[in-house]
Amino acid sequence: MTYLEFKESMREFPVFSVREIEKHFPNFDNRRLVEWQEKGYIQKLRNRYYRFTDYKVDxxxxxxxxxxxxxxxxxxxxxxxxxxxxxxxxxxxxxxxxxxxxxxxxxxxxxxxxxxxxxxxxxxxxxxxxxxxxxxxxxxxxxxxxxxxxxxxxxxxxxxxxxxxxxxxxxxxxxxxxxxxxxxxxxxxxxxxxxxxxxxxxxxxx
Incomplete structure (x- = not known):
């Protein structure tokens, strides 16, 4: 799975949890979350909760x-x-x-x-x-x-x-x-x- 595919499927969630990911992708590899954090695509807010970094923080x-x-x-x-x-x-x-x-x-x-x-x-x-x-x-x-x-x-x-x-x-x-x-x-x-x-x-x- 590419990041673009993931983001397209999860675009309705400005903040998303691992539970929501698993509902959309039952076999999701959590190592992708680490990889996408390192690339600056997503940020971890707290345990099991993440955000897309291109959302404006207001x-x-x-x-x-x-x-x-x-x-x-x-x-x-x-x-x-x-x-x-x-x-x-x-x-x-x-x-x-x-x-x-x-x-x-x-x-x-x-x-x-x-x-x-x-x-x-x-x-x-x-x-x-x-x-x-x-x-x-x-x-x-x-x-x-x-x-x-x-x-x-x-x-x-x-x-x-x-x-x-x-x-x-x-x-x-x-x-x-x-x-x-x-x-x-x-x-x-x-x-x-x-x-x-x-x-x-x-x-x-x-």
Whole structure:
């Protein structure tokens, strides 16, 4: 099998796993993967996951990769906060939430970090279209909730001041009704307290 034949058969997968290769080519010789890496045709992202090197590495592609190489997962936390303009700076890694164990991966195209959430909190995301594919990313309200859920050290409105969050952008983009509905569904008093502190912070910076 030539590389061109392989790529033609696998072109629908911007990121592909050994399992997907074996579905298309039951007798595939894994030594080809080493050979094609050496030639720069493909890159290994993590164990058993690879990418074609001619795909442009931009934010959407990285978010797609984040979903594929470890899941189930969706982009959230600092990465989503940055997308929505809730924090002033970009982030140095792609951050996601997952129902499997917390993990990180350093890859040739960037670092990917995953934080565990219990299955009952795995909601509030949507599918964003990208190049004929899609990736899952938390909505603005769930992004806020995910962050607060995982940061129990936020105990007062002053703690939010130290985060340098963009209060005006948060107030403009999130639905307080949806936020309250999510909190009611989760049923956590500790999380409710953090949301109250967030609201105080937003009101003070309106």
């Amino acid at each position: 934010e959407a592609y990285l978010f797609y990769c984040a979903n594929v190489i470890y899941g189930p997962s969706y982009v959230s936390l600092e990465s989503a906060l940055s997308v929505y303009g809730f924090i002033p700076e970009g982030v140095f890694q792609i951050t996601s939430c997952t129902t499997v164990k917390t993990n990180t991966f350093e890859t040739p195209i960037g670092n990917f970090a995953y934080r565990n959430l219990k299955s009952g909190l795995f909601f509030g995301y949507h599918l964003q279209q990208w190049d004929g594919h899609h990736y899952a990313i938390a909505g603005p309200e769930k992004t806020i909730i995910d962050y607060l859920y995982l940061h129990s050290e936020l105990e007062s409105p002053a703690d939010f001041e130290s985060l340098r969050w963009n209060a005006a952008e948060i107030s403009a983009r999130i639905s307080m009704e949806k936020l309250d509905t999510y909190i009611s569904h989760i049923g956590s008093n500790a999380l409710q307290n953090r949301i109250n502190h967030l609201k105080d912070f937003l009101n003070a910076n309106a």
